[in-house]
Amino acid sequence: MIKESLIQGIIDKKLQEDEMFLVELEVKPGNKILVIVDHDNGVPISYCIELSKVIEAGLNRDEEDFELEVASAGIGQPFKVKRQYQKNIGREIEVLTLEGKKFNGKLTEVADDTFSVEIEEKVKVEGKKRKELQVRTVNCKFDEVKQVKDIISF
Template identity: 50%
Template sequence: MIDKKVIERLVDEWLADKDYFLVDIEISTDDKIVVEIDHADGVWIEDCVELSKYIEDHLSRDDEDFELEVGSAGLGQPFKVPRQYVNFVGKEVEVLGADGKKVRGLLKSVDGNDFVVTTKEKVKVEGKKRAVLQDVDHLFQMDKVKYTKYLISFK
């Protein structure tokens, strides 16, 4: 079986002088290698091909037969690494909290493991007869939510 650390080292070497970052590496028991990368401005197919060739050039098919797939993390998929949160600040996201509640709103900020999502909610204000629509901040920890993902909008 191909060692995940070997693939990770090869990907890190290729990423060294680029703005791309590694999101995930999966290796199945039958040696199918799936590498996911991301970039603040999106992933270009030419770069996926270049990374794929780089990995293949540094592995020997004489030693082990493998299948290799290199691609982007995918819009609408749950975030896997903190840098994805940073890339989507100012965008609409959906968070499934540890309590099972979904929150949809604007990813306002990221600070270490913490992130804030702002939603529009009706809030009862003292002195007003009706609830008023206001921005409400919700604080989350990346390691305590079930998922966070970008909400694709076609507006």
Template identity: 50%
Template sequence: MIEKSTVRQIVEEWLQGKEYFVVDVNVSPDDKILVEIDHTEGVWIEDCVELSRFIESKLNREEEDYELEVGSAGIGQPFKVLQQYYIHIGCDVEVLLKNGTKYTGVLKEVNEDKFVVTAKKKVKEEGAKRPKLVDEDICFVYDEIKYTKYLISFK
């Protein structure tokens, strides 16, 4: 069986000097290898092909029969690594807490311990007939969330 650490090491070698980063490396028991990469400006198919060929050049098909898939992190899929938060600052995101509460808003700030989302909140001001929408910054700690994902907007 091909080791996940071996594949990750090969991917990291290819990434040196490039602005791409690893989102996930997965190797199933039947040697199906899935590598997900990302980039601040998106992932180009030519780079996925280049990485795929690089991985194949480092693995020996005579020793192990494997299936290889290299692609970008799926749009609309939950973030898996901190760098995905950084590249989506200023974008609409959805956050689902472990307790089931869901928030949507703009990803405002990110650091290693927490992140901030600016969400719209209805507030009824004194003397006003209707509530109005105001921006509210909500701070999240990574341990309390089930997922965060980029929201696709067709505005």
């Protein structure tokens, strides 16, 4: 079976040269290779084709057959690596915590093991009849969230 480390070695230099980053690399039974990449400005399909050719050139089908899929990180898909968080600073995201709590807000900061989200919520203000919209910052630890993804708005 083809090893992920072999694929990693084949694509590392290319990704670095093109300022791309690896989101996911998986080799499933039957040598089904999945490579998902991203870039701060998105990934054109032509780049996926180019990277696919680099991988094909680095492997030998005569020694071991394989199935290859190279794709860009999908819009609205959960973030898998910290660089995706950094790429989306200033954008609206949806956070699902391990406790099942879900909220939306603007991603404002990313640190080593946490990220910050600015959320708007209606709060009852003492002495007023109506609730007022207030903005507050929620700090989340990466290991305390189940899923985070960007929100697409039109």
